[in-house]
Amino acid sequence: HTGEHYPDGLSDGELIYKYPDTRRPGTTDAAEIEATKNAALGNVPIFVILRSEENSDLRDIYRGQVTDWNDEAEEFLIRFSSDPALLQVEGEDTAEKAQEGKEERALADGEEAGDKEGEFDLTADKAGKKKERHARPDQSQFRFKVKKRYGLRCAVCEMSTEQLLEAAHFRGRGQEGSNDPRNGIVLCRNHHKAFDDGLFAVRPDTLEVYLKESGPSAEELGITRPQLEPKRETPHQRALQWAWNRWQEALEDENARPVA
Known part of the structure; x- marks a missing residue:
């Protein structure tokens, strides 16, 4: 290499x-x-x-x-x-x-059926907590497993060029999020940045894509899918809920709307 x-x-x-x-x-x-x-x-x-x-x-x-x-x-x-x-x-x-x-x-x-993948850890190992494994999962493994789990297409648009697809965390590493692939989704570079910046979010119960009322429109963001549509599996509900709650807190009194 x-x-x-x-x-x-x-x-x-x-x-x-x-x-x-x-x-x-x-x-x-x-x-x-x-x-x-x-x-x-x-x-x-x-x-x-x-x-x-x-x-x-x-x-x-x-x-x-x-x-x-x-x-x-x-x-x-x-x-x-x-x-x-x-x-x-x-x-x-x-x-x-x-x-x-x-x-x-x-x-x-x-x-x-929804629990067949076993225990889900939303957060990464805390200091002092040891798991029975010798090597810790890293970013390469997260990227690999997210793309394998969800397929090679952005979850909110039509982008399928692999070089422009990234593995995005719902609960990021900066918030002690885990590298479990169920804590992630495939997004293109533009929508990965927009998601991390809070320009859109995913409602956990319906998987609908929501936008800020005063923010850019779906057309301006290039979002073509009103609902999260991973190619195969769906993210874990706890990961979706954590990201949604954090986005709702950041909205304060501002309204949000689903993508039409």
Whole structure:
């Protein structure tokens, strides 16, 4: 990973690796993709090679583990460390099979369909609170899992160009929000900025998009969808409610209106 083509895909201990598209003869690229998936399914470690921070002419080599992949976005999520003991393999979501297994077990235990994904943490771990895992989820993992969960399209407009899509938090990291993908949604860059600035909000019970009465119109903001329409799943109700309550408090006496 050189950091030149996908600089935002690298964070501490995690890497988003795009499927190779070198157009080499034959099935070389396809074989590499299949081998990388098999490494995930078989818990086979791989090497992650990065440019050295001390000398750009040198390379640092880490032990890595492929933890998930997304065929729609054509990318792998890889965890790496200089200490193999810090790589959590057992219990990690390994592609679709792990999630399907979770859902089947949850339904077998009699859980409601809406709770089949297990416990939801709206806030990040507080100092001094330790969880039984060796590596902490980082921004790369959040971005990867949000796009895999919701699909490659802005939730409030028609933008589907992947380079312009971002993973937005409902409860942000600055407010101790977690990196659980259910605390996020896919938005284009413009609407991510507009959402963070409070120019629109999402009503939790109806998923309708609301605007400030005195603020920019839907047309001015480029919002084309009056209701949140993630491609597959919906965010967690607690995340939606937290963001809605905070937006309502900021309105004070000002009115709000749904997008027509």
